[in-house]
Amino acid sequence: MRKKLNIQLMGIAILSMFLTMMLLLIVYYELFQQQVLDELKTVTRLMGSIENLTEYSVSDYQTKFENLRITLLDENGNVIYDSDVNAEELDNHAKRPEISAAYEDGEAYAIRKSDTLAQNTFYYAILLDNGGVLRVAKEARSIFSVFASSVPSLIFIALSLTLLCMVLAHFLTKSLMRPIDSMAKDIDHMREVETYSELEPFIETINRQHEDIIKSAKLRQEFTANVSHELKTPLTVISGYSELIENGMTTEEDTLRFSKEIHRNSTRLLTLINDILRLSELDSGEQSLPFENVDLYEVADNCISMLQMNAEKHNVTLHLYGQHTLIKANRQMLEEMLYNLCDNGIRYNEPGGKVEVSLKENDKNIILMISDTGIGISPENQERVFERFYRVDKSRSKKTGGTGLGLAIVKHIAEQLNAKLLVDSELGKGTTITILFEK
Numbered sequence: 015m016r017k018k019l020n021i022q023l024m025g026i027a028i029l030s031m032f033l034t035m036m037l038l039l040i041v042y043y044e045l046f047q048q049q050v051l052d053e054l055k056t057v058t059r060l061m062g063s064i065e066n067l068t069e070y071s072v073s074d075y076q077t078k079f080e081n082l083r084i085t086l087l088d089e090n091g092n093v094i095y096d097s098d099v100n101a102e103e104l105d106n107h108a109k110r111p112e113i114s115a116a117y118e119d120g121e122a123y124a125i126r127k128s129d130t131l132a133q134n135t136f137y138y139a140i141l142l143d144n145g146g147v148l149r150v151a152k153e154a155r156s157i158f159s160v161f162a163s164s165v166p167s168l169i170f171i172a173l174s175l176t177l178l179c180m181v182l183a184h185f186l187t188k189s190l191m192r193p194i195d196s197m198a199k200d201i202d203h204m205r206e207v208e209t210y211s212e213l214e215p216f217i218e219t220i221n222r223q224h225e226d227i228i229k230s231a232k233l234r235q236e237f238t239a240n241v242s243h244e245l246k247t248p249l250t251v252i253s254g255y256s257e258l259i260e261n262g263m264t265t266e267e268d269t270l271r272f273s274k275e276i277h278r279n280s281t282r283l284l285t286l287i288n289d290i291l292r293l294s295e296l297d298s299g300e301q302s303l304p305f306e307n308v309d310l311y312e313v314a315d316n317c318i319s320m321l322q323m324n325a326e327k328h329n330v331t332l333h334l335y336g337q338h339t340l341i342k343a344n345r346q347m348l349e350e351m352l353y354n355l356c357d358n359g360i361r362y363n364e365p366g367g368k369v370e371v372s373l374k375e376n377d378k379n380i381i382l383m384i385s386d387t388g389i390g391i392s393p394e395n396q397e398r399v400f401e402r403f404y405r406v407d408k409s410r411s412k413k414t415g416g417t418g419l420g421l422a423i424v425k426h427i428a429e430q431l432n433a434k435l436l437v438d439s440e441l442g443k444g445t446t447i448t449i450l451f452e453k
C-alpha cells in the first residue's frame with residue numbers, strides 16, 4: 015500500500031508537470047508569434063506610409079532592420095522589386111494568400127513553414143496608394159525549434175522536480191502511514207496515537223475487538239483455574255479414602271462410609287465434567303442443532319415428571335399452568351434449560367415450598383416463567399449467578415449436587431434460542447425466572 019501510494023503520487027506529479035510544461039510552451043510560442051507579427055506590422059506600415067515608395071527608399075530600411083525581405087508588387091501582383099531575389103526571376107504573386115488578401119482588405123498577414131523545419135516565415139502585406147502592394151517578410155524560429163532549444167533546460171527542470179516530488183511523496187506517504195504504523199506497534203495504546211478522523215471508525219472497531227479478545231482470554235484463564243480447582247476437591251477425597259481402604263487399616267463400618275464418600279464424589283466429578291463439556295460445546299458453537307416445532311407445555315410436563323422424586327425428597331411441590339403452545343426451537347436445549355431452572359427452584363427452596371411453571375403468550379412473545387417460594391437471590395447477586403462457578407451459598411450448592419454451571423448453561427442456551435432472560439427475586443420470598451421467546 016505504501017509503495018502503491020508513493021507511485022501514484024509520483025505519477026500524478028510527473029503527469030501534471032509534463033502537461034504544464036507543454037501548455038506553457040504553446041502559450042509562450044503564441045505570444046512569441048504575436049510579437050513577431052506586431053513588429054512586422056509596424057515596420058511595414060512605416061514603410062508603406064512613404065510617398066512614392068521605390069526600391070531605394072526600401073533598401074534604406076533594410077539596413078536599419080536586419081533579416082527583412084522586402085517585396086514590392088504592382089497592382090497586378092507582378093514583382094517589381096525583391097530584396098533577396100532578382101525580381102525578374104519571380105512569378106506573379108497575386109495568388110499568395112497574404113497578397114490577395116491585401117488587395118482586397120488593405121492589410122493581411124500569413125505564416126508559412128520555411129524549407130527547414132526549424133524556421134517559419136512571417137509575412138505582412140499592405141496595399142499602397144498607387145494600387146501596388148508592399149510585403150515585408152521575416153524568418154523566425156518555429157515552435158519545434160523553440161522546443162528543441164529548450165529541451166536541455168526542460169529535462170533539467172523535469173529531473174529536479176521529479177526528485178523534489180520523490181522526496182515530498184516519500185515524506186507525505188510516511189506521514190500518512192505514521193499513525194497506522196504506531197498503532198500496529200502498540201495496539202494497547204492505540205487510542206493515544208494522533209490520527210486523522212477517517213481512521214477513527216477503523217480504530218474503534220479494532221479497539222473493541224482487541225478488548226473483547228483480552229476479556230475472553232481472561233475469562234478463559236479464570237475458567238481453567240476454576241475447573242482445575244473444582245476437579246481437585248472430589249479427586250482429593252476419592253484418592254484419600256481409597257488409599258485408606260487400600261492399606262487395610264479401616265474397620266468394616268469405615269470402609270462402607272468411605273466407599274459412600276468415594277461414590278458421592280465420583281458422581282460429583284461426573285456431573286462437573288458433563289457440565290464443563292456441555293459449556294465448551296455451547297461455546298464452540300459448532301453444532302448448529304436443528305430447530306423444530308416443539309410443544310413447550312409438553313416439554314415442561316416431562317421435566318416436572320422427571321423432577322418429581324427430587325422434589326418429594328426436598329418436600330417441594332411442582333405445578334404447571336398454561337396450555338399447549340408450539341414454538342420453533344431445539345427440543346434438547348429447551349429441555350436442558352427448563353430442567354436446570356426447575357432443579358434450582360427445588361434445591362434452593364424451603365421445605366413445604368413450591369415451584370410453579372407457567373406458560374403464557376402475548377402478541378410478541380411466548381412467556382415461560384419458573385417461580386419458586388425459596389430463599390431468593392439478593393439484588394447484587396442477581397446478575398452474577400449467571401457467571402460460571404458463581405454460587406451465593408457454596409456449601410448448599412455442593413450439598414444439593416450443584417456445579418455452579420447450571421445458570422451459565424441456561425444463559426448460553428437462551429442466547430442461542432434468541433430468548434431473553436429476566437430475573438425477579440426477593441430474599442426469603444422466592445425467585446422468578448422469566449424467559450421471553452420471540453414469536
Ligand code: ADP
Pocket residue numbers: 358359362386388389390391399400404405406407411412415416417418419420421422445
Ligand atoms: P448451582 O449448580 O450451584 O445451582 P447455578 O449456576 O445453577 O449453580 O446457580 C448459581 C447460583 O445461583 C447457585 O449457587 C445459587 O446460589 C443461586 N441460585 C440459582 N437459582 C436459584 C434460585 N431459584 N433461588 C435462589 N438461589 C438460586
